[in-house]
Amino acid sequence: MIDFQRLARWMDDTGLPGKGAPIEHRFLSGGTQNEIYEIVRGDERCVIRIPPPEAPADRDEGILREWRIIEALDGTDVPHTEAVAVCPDASVLGRPFYLMGFVEGWSPMGRTTWPAPFDTDLRARAGLGHQLAEGIALLSKVDWRARGLHDLGRPDGFHDRQVDRWTRFLNRIKGRELPGFDEAAAWLRARRPLDYIPGIMHGDYQFANVMYRDGAPARLAALVDWEMGTVGDPKLDLAWMIQSWPDDTDAPEASEAGYVDLRGMPSRDRLLAHYAEVSGRQVDDIDYYIVLARWKLAVVLEQGYQRAGDDETLQAFGPIVLDLMKGAAELAETSGYRS
Structure with a gap:
């Protein structure tokens, strides 16, 4: 206390x-x-x-x-x-x-339904998705050097380090085989983004880590929880956000795509287009980032699963990790991205 x-x-x-x-x-x-x-x-x-x-x-x-x-x-x-x-x-x-x-507003974290009017007005709900994408698009434009963050992270060689770093991490905690890990890792080693423009990264960007103003239209109030913040590649935040986003947000299964109901949200393509427009960055290489995001998130959650013990929340990570790694490997196999 x-x-x-x-x-x-x-x-x-x-x-x-x-x-x-x-x-x-x-x-x-x-x-x-x-x-x-x-x-x-x-x-x-x-x-x-x-x-x-x-x-x-x-x-x-x-x-x-x-x-x-x-x-x-x-x-x-x-x-x-x-x-x-x-x-x-x-x-x-x-x-x-x-x-x-203190931020006046509400967080999607811990809710079973969207607050009014977003619970019933799907057109208003679409704004929540656009605002979510806009938050990191604006973040990517901040001049981090001018803001005194030149020594916050290690932007040089960011993508060169990713596979080796997270492979070593997994080897330290490894308790089971993760099908698809090697395939996705090999695909990532052989590729790089079309361009790499360093910027501020949130590191865990999702609905759980933002707040919105009360009422409609949807207005983002604040990006919060900067525990993973660094200077790296901002487009990895974008991929982190959309890596499990359904292709069809009008389909009934969109209500079960994550911890929030995504029905009525913009499609993945519309979010990518909005991010590109606001940020000024191209998103043609997004497959690379989504494979990296799924692969990395699977490794991060595997640590929680390996130390779960009797914790049912951490135990639930077990199948999620396998699905993420499978998704990373499948996208790597089917993507036409070559860099």
Whole structure:
């Protein structure tokens, strides 16, 4: 539990608004990586993001990386949370933390249905998909060097490292064979994108990691949860977003394509066209990115499955991993992309 009195003293010393007022707080979410609380002091409202005491030591560095990204987004047209203040000194609350602006709106995460009017108005729902694609299209246009993120990642040789890096990762955790892994890996080794323009990556871009404004039309309020943020290839975010997107979003099975109901959403081709228009990037090589996204996501989820134990949520990753790897190998086999 956060010592909110110590937090109040630090906020006062930092010169933040609301000096001397008591802190009202409300737990928003949390897990093994971060805890998030709403903070209210008088008329001021913000959110604290801090690793819990039991989080791995590298989360201290991670929380400061997150801060660098949201601070860099200030003044851009990327929907984002306001960067309020950061504390790298772990002696204040036990871990480094930062404060960000409170976002009015809603998250698709944890919902069984879309909120009104998107639950029944499929034309309005289409805007949610367009806005999702637009978020990373705008992100891809940010001048990361000018924003001080020149040392955030390792953009040089990004694609040269992917297969070797994730193959080594899988070998460390391997507990079973993953059919299709070798075939997709060989296909990726033999190919590269048509062009590679480094930019800021979210790293886990999907409906679960954005917020929308209340009401229609659909308006993206903020990209959130920057734990995997880096400088790399932004088009991998696009592929991450659409790798399981159904070809026909009007079909009944689109309601079961993921953790949200995709009926009424734009088709994959329309999303690709919208991304290309807003970002100014070509998407003719999207098959390469989708194979990489499925292959990589399968490896990432396999780690959770291998340590699942009695955790039913992690156990459920088992068949998902196999489907993703199969999908990566099948696309690699049938794609006409040669680079």
